[in-house]
Amino acid sequence: xxxxxxxxxxxxxxxxxxxxxxxxxxxxxxxxxxxxxxxxxxxxxxxxxxxxxxxxxxxxxxxxxxxxxxxxxxxxxxxxxxxxxxxxxxxxxxxxxxxxxxxxxxxxxxxxxxxxxxxxxxxxxxxxxxxxxxxxxxxxxxxxxxxxxxxxxxxxxxxxxxxxxxxxxxxxxxxxxxxxxxxxxxxxxxxxxxxxxxxxxxxxxxxxxxxxxxxxxxxxxxxxxxxxxxxxxxxxxxxxxxxxxxxxxxxxxxxxxxxxxxxxxxxxxxxxxxxxxxxxxx
Amino acid sequence: xxxxxxxxxxxxxxxxxxxxxxxxxxxxxxxxxxxxxxxxxxxxxxxxxxxxxxxxxxxxxxxxxxxxxxxxxxxxxxxxxxxxxxxxxxxxxxxxxxxxxxxxxxxxxxxxxxxxxxxxxxxxxxxxxxxxxxxxxxxxxxxxxxxxxxxxxxxxxxxxxxxxxxxxxxxxxxxxxxxxxxxxxxxxxxxxxxxxxxxxxxxxxxxxxxxxxxxxxxxxxxxxxxxxxxxxxxxxxxxxxxxxxxxxxxxxxxxxxxxxxxxxxxxxxxxxxxxxxxxxxxxxxxxxxxxxxxxxxx
Numbered sequence: 248x249x250x251x252x253x254x255x256x257x258x259x260x261x262x263x264x265x266x267x268x269x270x271x272x273x274x275x276x277x278x279x280x281x282x283x284x285x286x287x288x289x290x291x292x293x294x295x296x297x298x299x300x301x302x303x304x305x306x307x308x309x310x311x312x313x314x315x316x317x318x319x320x321x322x323x324x325x326x327x328x329x330x331x332x333x334x335x336x337x338x339x340x341x342x343x344x345x346x347x348x349x350x351x352x353x354x355x356x357x358x359x360x361x362x363x364x365x366x367x368x369x370x371x372x373x374x375x376x377x378x379x380x381x382x383x384x385x386x387x388x389x390x391x392x393x394x395x396x397x398x399x400x401x402x403x404x405x406x407x408x409x410x411x412x413x414x415x416x417x418x419x420x421x422x423x424x425x426x427x428x429x430x431x432x433x434x435x436x437x438x439x440x441x442x443x444x445x446x447x448x449x450x451x452x453x454x455x456x457x458x459x460x461x462x463x464x465x466x467x468x469x470x471x472x473x474x475x476x477x478x479x480x481x482x483x484x485x486x487x488x489x490x491x492x493x494x495x496x497x498x499x500x501x502x503x504x505x506x507x508x509x510x511x512x513x514x515x516x517x518x519x520x521x522x523x524x525x526x527x528x529x
Numbered sequence: 530x531x532x533x534x535x536x537x538x539x540x541x542x543x544x545x546x547x548x549x550x551x552x553x554x555x556x557x558x559x560x561x562x563x564x565x566x567x568x569x570x571x572x573x574x575x576x577x578x579x580x581x582x583x584x585x586x587x588x589x590x591x592x593x594x595x596x597x598x599x600x601x602x603x604x605x606x607x608x609x610x611x612x613x614x615x616x617x618x619x620x621x622x623x624x625x626x627x628x629x630x631x632x633x634x635x636x637x638x639x640x641x642x643x644x645x646x647x648x649x650x651x652x653x654x655x656x657x658x659x660x661x662x663x664x665x666x667x668x669x670x671x672x673x674x675x676x677x678x679x680x681x682x683x684x685x686x687x688x689x690x691x692x693x694x695x696x697x698x699x700x701x702x703x704x705x706x707x708x709x710x711x712x713x714x715x716x717x718x719x720x721x722x723x724x725x726x727x728x729x730x731x732x733x734x735x736x737x738x739x740x741x742x743x744x745x746x747x748x749x750x751x752x753x754x755x756x757x758x759x760x761x762x763x764x765x766x767x768x769x770x771x772x773x774x775x776x777x778x779x780x781x782x783x784x785x786x787x788x789x790x791x792x793x794x795x796x797x798x799x800x801x802x803x804x805x806x807x808x809x810x811x812x813x814x815x816x817x818x819x820x821x822x823x824x825x826x827x
Contacts, residue, residue, distance in 0.1 A: 249712065249720055249738050251729075253629045265631065272640055278655040278698070279643065281666055285658075299669055345553035348546035358824060360550065362817055367561040369751075369813045371758055373783045374802040377571060377795050378564035401560030404553050433545035462648035464762045469784075480650045484766060487654060494658065501654055505647040512646045516639055520706060 286310055286498035293494055310499045318489075319474040320500055323482030327507070329392040330399070330478055331460045335453050337400035338407045342452070343445060345404065346411025347437050351423060361412060368405030375402075376469055383470055390471050395478075398470065399460050407452055414448040415441065451518040458508045458519075479504040565806070572800035578793040589800035598774050599801065602782040605689050606758065606808070609778060612693045613700060613757035617749045620704025621742075625734075627705070628712045638709060645702040653766030656695035657682065682768050685775040692763050692776055700756055704749040711745030712738075747819070754812050758805065779805045 253264050273280065285293075287307040314320055349361050379398055380389070388394035418441070426436045467481040474482065483497075483504050490496050512519050537544065572589055574582040593599050627638050644652065659665050662680040672678055681691040715738060723737045739746070761780040764770060770777040770785060777785070779801055787798030 348549035401556035
């Protein structure tokens with residue numbers, strides 16, 4: 248293990264490390280702690296300039312209630328779910344198939360198709376912006392969740408294919424061979440042999456895609472407008488414009504908006520980290 | 530058995546991959562691959578998004594070469610690219626700091642990773658307050674040392690660096706997690722062998738550990754370059770390109786030109802996007818080349 252395990256150091260170094268850990272963490276998360284603190288302050292604290300001192304009163308319940316009653320944030324969050332969940336499902340379905348095709352079969356165009364997905368996934372969004380907006384308008388799904396879902400599914404399929412394909416490639420190929428010898432059809436091999444083995448990859452990918460899509464801001468501004476369809480990232484930005492100087496509300500809103508991916512991360516931590524590295528570091 | 534079923538049975542191993550690929554390829558072509566070419570072709574037109582497209586040849590590109598705002602954006606993109614790379618040694622440093630087995634270290638690792646999980650909109654808002662000249666924490670600290678407050682986001686000299694610093698926060702967290710997993714896979718026997726040879730500290734890191742972390746470094750570079758060139762969210766949220774357009778980057782400038790309040794200039798926006806893609810293509814081909822070599826086992 249590198250660096251040298253701290254248990255092998257002197258007691259002083261060990262204690263120093265134990266002090267340094269929380270200290271470093273506080274510095275690292277300081278901006279976030281500040282927001283969390285601001286979100287429970289009273290408006291009075293802010294007008295009197297008490298931004299960093301001890302709050303004169305704890306208004307957690309009031310502020311968070313205010314955010315939900317004075318703003319369409321509940322609607323924004325619902326919109327985010329309406330975009331995120333179908334996208335995750337769509338990506339999983341498409342990419343388990345593409346990943347299976349590219350991971351199991353040897354055919355001439357295999358590497359070319361694979362690289363097409365990988366390269367497309369690295370492209371800067373902006374080059375897609377105008378045509379995708381046109382396409383969305385032409386399909387009649389501009390300013391709907393469906394419009395966002397269709398694009399996200401298509402784009403994320405690039406990354407997800409890379410991910411699934413690498414995972415499937417690492418599975419024992421003999422399983423598939425054996426099934427073929429038994430006369431099992433290719434579709435049944437996919438459904439009964441490979442798919443059950445892909446569960447860990449699917450879990451990791453779901454968490455990852457969930458976070459990516461929940462946090463998307465660019466496409467939300469390009470393909471939607473107005474509180475009826477906008478997801479919470481775009482919504483938060485417009486609330487920030489409306490609540491000038493009402494920092495306690497903006498911070499409470501930010502915390503609310505950040506919650507779902509954070510909860511997801513903590514619940515599925517193992518999968519999340521596996522996901523980040525599986526798709527990436529082979 | 531119908532002739533179709535017979536044909537299928539005889540050829541299914543050859544046909545099945547295409548059946549599985551069709552939906553994915555269809556979506557990807559429609560939403561990703563075709564639009565790239567559509568944008569490239571659109572950059573040769575003048576179009577307000579509604580009326581007729583007018584073919585203008587390379588005029589948009591010629592105009593770009595005289596566009597001061599374009600050069601500002603390009604210069605800022607270069608600054609982004611260079612400074613964003615700090616996330617890689619930064620991430621490695623944090624990973625080394627956290628790669629221990631003391632109690633509760635898992636929670637620490639997760640909490641350090643936090644900035645990457647939350648949306649860039651939230652990161653942008655958080656740092657906007659952090660920089661605020663009247664009450665932001667940064668200026669509280671600066672003033673406590675007796676200096677004048679700095680309005681980071683309103684000052685042409687500092688604004689881009691201020692935004693990059695905000696972006697480095699989640700990006701460092703990302704690289705950290707990549708390195709943490711990389712460190713997990715480092716071969717303990719090699720470390721022991723090197724220790725017997727009296728290697729330690731920097732020497733050990735440079736000659737023994739880093740070579741083994743190559744895959745993590747590679748992917749960190751890839752995601753950091755992409756992150757730097759895609760930088761749109763933070764600019765849009767923290768400054769909206771200001772003051773006076775001094776914090777624009779290509780991604781943002783393109784959006785502004787295409788959908789600005791002074792009339793849509795889709796063709797011009799597309800031309801900017803093509804330039805951005807050109808920069809990115811250098812990296813994409815590098816990545817694909819490396820992957821190709823890995824696939825062929827070279």
